Amino acid sequence: MQDAAAAKHDAQEFEPKVVAFLCKWCSSAGSDLAGVSRLKYPANAVPIQVMCSGSVSPIYILSAFNKGADGVLVSGCHPGDCHYLKGNYYARRRIFLVQKLLQFIGVEPDRFRMSWVSAAEGVKYAEVITDFVNDLKALGPQTKLKAKR
Amino acid sequence: MIPVEDIRARAKDLLQSGKVRAVLGYRRSTAGLLAEPAFMTTADETAALVLDPTCVGNLALYLVNEKKRMKHARQSDKRPLGIVAKGCDSRAITVLLQENHIRRDEVIVLGVSCETGGMIDTRKLNKALRGKGATSAHFEGEGGVRVSYVGGGTILPGKDVLADRCLECAKSYPLDADFFFGEKVDERPYGPRFAAVSAIAEKGSEERSAFWDAHFERCIRCYACRAVCPMCYCDECVVDSTNFIVGPTTSADEKADRVRWINRSATPSENAMYHMVRAMHLAGRCIDCGECERVCPVNIPLRLLNTMLEREALEMFQYTPGIDAEQPSLISSFRDGDPNDFVR
Numbered sequence: 001m002q003d004a005a006a007a008k009h010d011a012q013e014f015e016p017k018v019v020a021f022l023c024k025w026c027s028s029a030g031s032d033l034a035g036v037s038r039l040k041y042p043a044n045a046v047p048i049q050v051m052c053s054g055s056v057s058p059i060y061i062l063s064a065f066n067k068g069a070d071g072v073l074v075s076g077c078h079p080g081d082c083h084y085l086k087g088n089y090y091a092r093r094r095i096f097l098v099q100k101l102l103q104f105i106g107v108e109p110d111r112f113r114m115s116w117v118s119a120a121e122g123v124k125y126a127e128v129i130t131d132f133v134n135d136l137k138a139l140g141p142q143t144k145l146k147a148k149r
Numbered sequence: 150m151i152p153v154e155d156i157r158a159r160a161k162d163l164l165q166s167g168k169v170r171a172v173l174g175y176r177r178s179t180a181g182l183l184a185e186p187a188f189m190t191t192a193d194e195t196a197a198l199v200l201d202p203t204c205v206g207n208l209a210l211y212l213v214n215e216k217k218r219m220k221h222a223r224q225s226d227k228r229p230l231g232i233v234a235k236g237c238d239s240r241a242i243t244v245l246l247q248e249n250h251i252r253r254d255e256v257i258v259l260g261v262s263c264e265t266g267g268m269i270d271t272r273k274l275n276k277a278l279r280g281k282g283a284t285s286a287h288f289e290g291e292g293g294v295r296v297s298y299v300g301g302g303t304i305l306p307g308k309d310v311l312a313d314r315c316l317e318c319a320k321s322y323p324l325d326a327d328f329f330f331g332e333k334v335d336e337r338p339y340g341p342r343f344a345a346v347s348a349i350a351e352k353g354s355e356e357r358s359a360f361w362d363a364h365f366e367r368c369i370r371c372y373a374c375r376a377v378c379p380m381c382y383c384d385e386c387v388v389d390s391t392n393f394i395v396g397p398t399t400s401a402d403e404k405a406d407r408v409r410w411i412n413r414s415a416t417p418s419e420n421a422m423y424h425m426v427r428a429m430h431l432a433g434r435c436i437d438c439g440e441c442e443r444v445c446p447v448n449i450p451l452r453l454l455n456t457m458l459e460r461e462a463l464e465m466f467q468y469t470p471g472i473d474a475e476q477p478s479l480i481s482s483f484r485d486g487d488p489n490d491f492v493r
Contacts, residue, residue, distance in 0.1 A: 058429040059387065059410050066411075066422050079489065089483035093466065096488055097432050097480070100461050101425055104350065104454070106358025115493035128493055144358060147418045 016070035016136035018045040018129070021060060023053045025083035026118045027075035033122030041126035042133040045073065052076065053114075054087030058098045061112065065145040071111045071136045073128070078116040088116070107144055110135045151261060151288065151331045153200050156233060159259055159328050160195040163231050169257055172231035173211055175204040182271065182283050186211060200233065200261060202286045202294050205268040205312065207438040208232055209241035209379040212251055217382075231257045235268075237314070239323030240436035240471025241379045246325075247474045248434075250382060260326025264334045265292045266307060267315025270443070274310045278303075292338045308339055314439030314452060317342045324472060343460045346453050361421070367447040368420040370413065374441035374451055375427065380434045387411065388423055428454040433462050433479020436471040 022028040028049045034041060050056055053076025064072045074095055076088040095114045103109050115128045160172040171188045176197040178185035184204045188211070189195050212232065219225050234242060239260055245251045266288045274283055274296065281298040289295040292307035308316060315321075316339040322331065349357060372388075375381045385392055388411050395404065411422045435455040442452040462468040465488055468479045 059426055062422055062425055062429075063410055066418060079485075086483065089485075089487070090480065092489065092492065093483050093487055094480050096465065096491060097458055097461060098429065099491060101428055101454070101458065103354070104357065104457050105361050105421065105425065106354055106356075108354060113493060114491065131493075144362070145418055145421055147412065148416060 014137060014140060016044055016133060016139075016141070017068060018071045018073060018132060018136065019064040019069040020045045020047045020073040020075060020129070021050050021053070021056045022047050022117075023076040023083075023088075024049050024051050026077035026081065027053075027115075027125065029119035030075075030117040030121045030125040033119065034125045035122075037122045039122055039126040041129045044133045044136075045129050052082065052084050052087035053091035053095075054082070054084065054089075056091060056095075058094065061095075061098055062145065065107075065111075065142060066147050068142075068146050070139075070142040071113070071132055073113050073115065073132060075115045075117050075125075075128070078118055081118060105144070107142075108139050110139060111142060151200050151264065151266075153198070156200060156259060156261065156330050157195050157198050159330075160189065160198055160231060160233075161192045163257065164189065164192045164195060168228065169231040170226040170228040172198075172233070172259075173208050174198045174231075174233040174259075175200060175206070175208075182274075182286065198233070202266060202269045202288060202311070204235070205440075205443065207238050207241055207377075207379055207440050208234060209238050209245065209438075210377060210440075212242065212245065212256065213379055213382045216251060229255050229257050231259060233259045233261060234323050234326065235261055235263055236318065236321045236323055237436055237438040239325060240320070241438060243325055243471045243474050244380065244434050244436055247471075247476065247478060253474070258323065258326045258328070260323030260329045262322035262329070262331030262333055263315070263318070264288075264321065264331055265337055266294070267311040267318060267321070269294060269310050270312040272448075273312075274305075277305055277309050311339075312439055312443070313345055314437050314442075316340055317344055317437075317456075319437075319469070320472075325474070343456060345450075346456045346460055349453055350457065362417060364449045365420040365424065366417045368415060368424070368449055369447060370415040370420065370423065371446060373444040373446065377440045377444045378431070379438070380431055380436075381427075387426060389413065424449075424451065424454060428458060431455050432458040433468055433470050435459060 022031055031047055053074055056074050061072050076091055082088040099112055102112050113132055117125045163169045171190045173188055175184040176187040182203055184199055186206050186208055246253055269286055283296050283298050285297050287295045289304050293304050294307055294310050295304050322333045393407050412419045439452050462479050
């Protein structure tokens, strides 16, 4: 019992930094909904609003890791719901390749995630962030791609 | 066997008739074993044209360079350029056509099949010869390479001396050629495709991480991989922004606000960034000519990064780069059935 409490305390020492690229039309609105609904979720994610998940260049993701993010989330509208009709389909293909590349280089697969969160899914957004932060806490800080300054 | 005489005759004919302004091919180099690329502008020069396992370079690169040169040339000769293209070179040309970087009527492709042969890897050859300096190499029968060195010669099996990319070659002959030399051979006596990348992919995450850390640490950022790549034709590369001019009136704020995606310093993290960005930029475009790996002065296995994405593209999206100039590119297209399980 005491061990579990101590382990929990140790795990909480590390607060991972998450950079979340949220599309303006769905996921960003979803995160707003989570906020106005007063849902409780970790405050580790720094949201960055982008116009579309399809506009997230792989270099944004790599650069986030380079500048010290422990995890990166890209979130967009559900397939078929894209405001620009097909932006998230392009994103899905591209992000898949980025994920494979990160894994091939030896970055833990859990550090990079993509999710579909609609404007009505505040609860899902809170869940995605909670899961992500918990997984990252288990992994510890990201050092592989982080620039040494 | 690859009929060099036929290629010479065709190149000579093209130049004599004035159909091309130059023929881009290989000739014996004055330094070392490998053949050098050559722009042949007169019919006489074609006598020097060679084609053997030392013609490792990807000539499509010179189409890109020539386009850059032509842009600034005072007078431009509008006639097409003849180019000797192996299977991989021709795939590179197809990708350039697909991206509208060049037009089809700007090139006359003299396609050459490697048949069951391929191009040698000098590192492997030196190892096989144990210090004897090779002076020439020729194809010999089914997948063999006849190598001569000072005071002797030997026949080595192809699988020992051919470059990895040739052992894993998908199509050893060009699909889009105006003139074709050699025979189309689909069954090659070598290992399966993606053998090298599979070996790395099967390792554990930590082992892979250590493997790449060791390699990226050595990178000296000479950008030879970028310079030799026919697909790296951007005027401005993300790693060196040339359009940001620092002058006497540039304020400190402007300098500070400038976006630096990747620093130039050759530190492991920045090197990893550079190579990953390059791999992403080549996803669905890299045609596996293996030149980046060959020119790397510190022997980083760069080809692995590109072939890994090539394998994913083939397995997950059924996409093969460089087979059809009309197909939409890998990341400018999608299908409803693309993998979706990885998304939460």
